[in-house]
Amino acid sequence: MTKPIVNGTSSVVLRASTPELLRSAVTFYQEFAHLTIKSETKTNVILSSGQKFPENSTNIEIALDEKYTQPDVTLLKQGQTSLDWRSISSAVVFKATSLVDLYAYVKAREDVISFQVYPSELAPIELYIIDPLNYIVGFTSVTHPLSRKPKIVSPKLDAPISTPPSAASESTTPALIEASGSTASPVKRNIAVLTSGGDSPGMNCNVRAVVRAALYR
Structure with missing residues (x-):
């Protein structure tokens, strides 16, 4: 059984304006983050990372709302290499157990998935993507934003790299x-x-x- 890649005490609701977008988003998060369907109706799907107490789990609820208008991310996609999405758009961020796997997934599909990596693609600590619903979703390898010694893993070698000393x-x-x-x-x-x-x-x-x-x- 494939293990989920995201975890943390997180629960978020994403809205889809059409049934096609809802199904596309569900498939994306199943393949991308290895989430599984916890409950499902025609207008609502809850995806979960499935961890059991005392571990924290992540739930993503995707709801059908035909009156909703998806965010316009044209500017963000055009400025993918020149704009810092974190400074101009709100985003939901999850703790990732394997940022390398997430990065490898989007890198192999960079022609259809827009993403940004921080601080660099050689030693990614944060990954931000635009999902099928046009939401900015982030993933981080550090436990909290003030961490001074994050675990850095090389996307090519898949081995820990020691943090450069000051x-x-x-x-x-x-x-x-x-x-x-x-x-x-x-x-x-x-x-x-x-x-x-x-x-x-x-x-x-x-x-x-x-x-x-x-x-x-």
């Missing part, structure tokens, strides 16, 4: 590893910091606090 971690991490595995005392270094404190009251203590935080990290 300039500060490049200089301090090797020393810490060496000190923890050796009985020798670590080499001490003096670090000089040149700042412009200014003459405003309280500025010097603020500068000292920033420098201390930077050295600590």
